[in-house]
Amino acid sequence: MIEAFHDVSPAWPVIIGGLIAAAIPNHYVRKGLALIAPILAGLLWFNAPSGGHVGGIIELGGFVLETFRYDGLSRIWGLIFIIAAFINGLYGFHEKDRVADAAGLIYAGAGLGAVFSGDLLSLFFFWELTAISSVFLIWGSKTQAAFKAGLRYLAIHVLSGVMLLAGAVIHAADTGSWAFDDSLSIDTLGGLLIFLAFGIKCAFPFMHNWLQDAYPKATVTGAVVLSAFTTKLAVYALARGYAGTDVLIWIGAIMTAFPVFFAVVENDLRKVLSYSLNNQLGFMVVGVGVGTELAINGAAAHAFVHIIYKALLFMSMGAVLHRVGTVKASELGGLFKSMPVTAIFCIIGGAAISAFPLFSGFVAKAMTLAAVAHEHHWVVWLVLLFASAGVLEHSGIKIPYFAFFSHDRGHRVREAPANMLMAMGVAALLCLYLGWPDMFGIPGGYRALYNLTPYPEVANAYPMWTFDHVVGQMQLLMAALFAFAFLVRMKWYPDEKRSVNLDFDWVYRRAFDGLARWSYAMFSRLWAAIGNLLAGVRDRLGGRLFQTFSPMGALSRDIPSGLLAIWTSALLAIVLLIAYLAP
Amino acid sequence: MSDQSGKHDERIHPAARPFLWLDAPWLKSSMLWILLVLALGFAAIDLFHHRHEYVSLAETTGFYALWGFGSFVLAVMVGWFVIRGLLGRSEDYWDGEGDQ
Numbered sequence: 202m203i204e205a206f207h208d209v210s211p212a213w214p215v216i217i218g219g220l221i222a223a224a225i226p227n228h229y230v231r232k233g234l235a236l237i238a239p240i241l242a243g244l245l246w247f248n249a250p251s252g253g254h255v256g257g258i259i260e261l262g263g264f265v266l267e268t269f270r271y272d273g274l275s276r277i278w279g280l281i282f283i284i285a286a287f288i289n290g291l292y293g294f295h296e297k298d299r300v301a302d303a304a305g306l307i308y309a310g311a312g313l314g315a316v317f318s319g320d321l322l323s324l325f326f327f328w329e330l331t332a333i334s335s336v337f338l339i340w341g342s343k344t345q346a347a348f349k350a351g352l353r354y355l356a357i358h359v360l361s362g363v364m365l366l367a368g369a370v371i372h373a374a375d376t377g378s379w380a381f382d383d384s385l386s387i388d389t390l391g392g393l394l395i396f397l398a399f400g401i402k403c404a405f406p407f408m409h410n411w412l413q414d415a416y417p418k419a420t421v422t423g424a425v426v427l428s429a430f431t432t433k434l435a436v437y438a439l440a441r442g443y444a445g446t447d448v449l450i451w452i453g454a455i456m457t458a459f460p461v462f463f464a465v466v467e468n469d470l471r472k473v474l475s476y477s478l479n480n481q482l483g484f485m486v487v488g489v490g491v492g493t494e495l496a497i498n499g500a501a502a503h504a505f506v507h508i509i510y511k512a513l514l515f516m517s518m519g520a521v522l523h524r525v526g527t528v529k530a531s532e533l534g535g536l537f538k539s540m541p542v543t544a545i546f547c548i549i550g551g552a553a554i555s556a557f558p559l560f561s562g563f564v565a566k567a568m569t570l571a572a573v574a575h576e577h578h579w580v581v582w583l584v585l586l587f588a589s590a591g592v593l594e595h596s597g598i599k600i601p602y603f604a605f606f607s608h609d610r611g612h613r614v615r616e617a618p619a620n621m622l623m624a625m626g627v628a629a630l631l632c633l634y635l636g637w638p639d640m641f642g643i644p645g646g647y648r649a650l651y652n653l654t655p656y657p658e659v660a661n662a663y664p665m666w667t668f669d670h671v672v673g674q675m676q677l678l679m680a681a682l683f684a685f686a687f688l689v690r691m692k693w694y695p696d697e698k699r700s701v702n703l704d705f706d707w708v709y710r711r712a713f714d715g716l717a718r719w720s721y722a723m724f725s726r727l728w729a730a731i732g733n734l735l736a737g738v739r740d741r742l743g744g745r746l747f748q749t750f751s752p753m754g755a756l757s758r759d760i761p762s763g764l765l766a767i768w769t770s771a772l773l774a775i776v777l778l779i780a781y782l783a784p
Numbered sequence: 785m786s787d788q789s790g791k792h793d794e795r796i797h798p799a800a801r802p803f804l805w806l807d808a809p810w811l812k813s814s815m816l817w818i819l820l821v822l823a824l825g826f827a828a829i830d831l832f833h834h835r836h837e838y839v840s841l842a843e844t845t846g847f848y849a850l851w852g853f854g855s856f857v858l859a860v861m862v863g864w865f866v867i868r869g870l871l872g873r874s875e876d877y878w879d880g881e882g883d884q
Contacts, residue, residue, distance in 0.1 A: 346878075465863025466872065535807065538793075541800040574838030582839055583851075590855035609807065613795035669835040673848045676826045680852035683823040686816040688860055695864040701878065703871040710878065 208256030210269035211242035212314035219306030235290030267319025273655035285429035292624035293422035304337035312430035321369035332358030338423030347418040354415040361401040368394030385442035403435035410706035417471040421519040445492025456483030461591030498654040499568030506561035513550035513628035520617035530697035535609025544605040546625040553632040555597035561635035564647040
């Protein structure tokens with residue numbers, strides 16, 4: 202333990218590494234930074250006092266900012282963010298893009314900074330930094346679609362930040378505290394605004410489309426990086442501020458279920474993974490909503506393993522995109538012949554997310570399901586079981602099957618680059634290690650995961666590896682696998698075809714956009730009509746004045762003296778008449 | 785004509801050659817029965833062993849197998865007929881932006 206570094210948040214080396222990378226033209230120096238910065242962050246994480254710690258205090262303009270709060274909750278999130286940053290650095294080693302290198306590091310550092318923030322102002326700063334830095338990973342694709350999606354992504358996330366700040370100000374005015382803790386409540390205006398800000402980043406239903414819109418359009422590495430931080434930061438924020446908030450149980454349940462239906466018929470496999478990500482977030486949100494120690498452990502453990510297996514799946518599809526040039530299911534198939542190692546890693550990721558026993562998803566998801574059942578939310582429990590079968594469909598079967606097996610489309614490409622394989626290998630090993638049971642008296646890898654949870658004694662007391670539990674899970678998964686084979690055989694499984702499916706983003710991309718365009722057109726026409734009217738009035742008035750006062754106007758004409766005499770006589774007669782009649 | 789089996793395709797990755805049987809027609813046709821046997825095998829454990837569950841409904845014989853099968857079919861049917869049927873559009877719907 203080096204006390205001099207106790208107050209240094211692991212976020213700083215990563216953010217500073219990103220800032221330096223932005224100024225360094227040499228590719229290998231930048232890539233070195235991308236690997237060394239997370240290692241330094243890891244050393245700071247290991248160096249933190251084990252009993253909890255609040256440090257990194259910065260006094261600024263009368264505010265006290267806590268940049269390094271290290272406790273049970275931030276510890277597990279901090280470690281997985283550091284691991285993810287390292288894997289991302291390895292995966293993107295071959296990419297020569299200075300902006301992406303810098304953005305990736307700053308984004309990861311901002312995520313770490315937010316996790317370790319002890320107050321709402323620090324949280325706001327890092328919250329916005331994640332939004333601003335990550336958009337470059339979308340724009341990095343350099344397509345028109347990516348540019349537009351990036352703008353929408355940025356607008357929505359900046360809105361989230363603004364709502365967070367507004368909520369924080371109101372909350373501080375009400376309570377006199379800027380602390381980022383469980384004093385937040387949706388029953389107050391400030392608390393509700395902060396809750397909604399977290400909800401946007403967490404991709405709550407009707408706030409979720411930025412995810413499926415932006416992630417599939419990001420760069421090969423960008424999608425992997427994006428999948429790790431933003432949404433899991435939001436889950437962390439909810440766990441920190443709103444654990445036990447009942448409405449989260451139903452929000453989470455809906456999040457687990459509805460993406461399943463979209464993922465079934467989605468053709469873009471990275472978009473399938475984005476819907477799958479949404480579904481997985483639902484499990485975590487349910488855990489946070491239940492709020493018991495077991496449930497919070499479940500959410501934290503799920504976030505930890507999810508970041509790894511979701512990154513692995515995005516990495517495998519990124520490798521396919523890198524080599525084949527597309528991840529459209531309708532154009533893929535048979536790739537295991539060209540990319541067998543990537544295929545194996547993808548299958549491991551699929552097995553982990555599907556929660557097959559011996560894989561990491563199994564030991565994490567089980568705690569959430571048990572906590573839900575413990576609290577007698579049996580309808581939600583059934584929804585989660587449905588979603589578990591759904592996960593198997595879109596991530597466990599669809600992704601590996603349509604990319605690597607199915608109809609051989611004749612793509613004969615090279616295997617993924619070595620650095621990509623190494624990154625996938627690290628993630629795949631973790632998927633296996635973290636799901637490994639106790640065996641022959643040797644503690645299983647899942648114990649390491651459980652020891653990292655916020656309440657390790659509760660986690661270790663949970664009877665994970667029971668015969669009933671393993672059998673029940675295998676019954677569910679094997680029956681679902683059989684259902685897939687059955688539907689395919691009966692030709693009741695939808696073909697993969699080039700198409701898009703409308704989602705809630707239609708409201709702002711088409712309806713609101715159409716309304717805005719229509720309003721603009723109507724306003725333009727109205728403005729033109731008013732202009733025409735004013736021009737007509739001006740022309741008519743000007744014409745009259747011209748007719749009257751111009752050199753050729755009525756008042757300038759030569760009037761015959763006889764006519765003038767008649768008019769003068771008439772006027773005189775009228776004057777005399779008025780004078781005579783006047784009293 | 786391309787060699788779909790890949791036996792003589794030199795572009796096949798060496799590590800994949802021992803696994804080309806995964807693409808064999810016999811495997812594809814028998815996969816249904818293999819999975820049926822596995823699914824029924826796991827479900828049959830309930831006939832000999834009483835599972836202890838937090839939710840009493842889950843202790844019903846064959847509960848997980850039925851729920852897994854039904855959930856999968858429901859997910860596919862709703863996705864196919866509701867999502868694709870009602871919300872599916874051509875790929876260039878978003879002004880030719882595409883999704884990639």
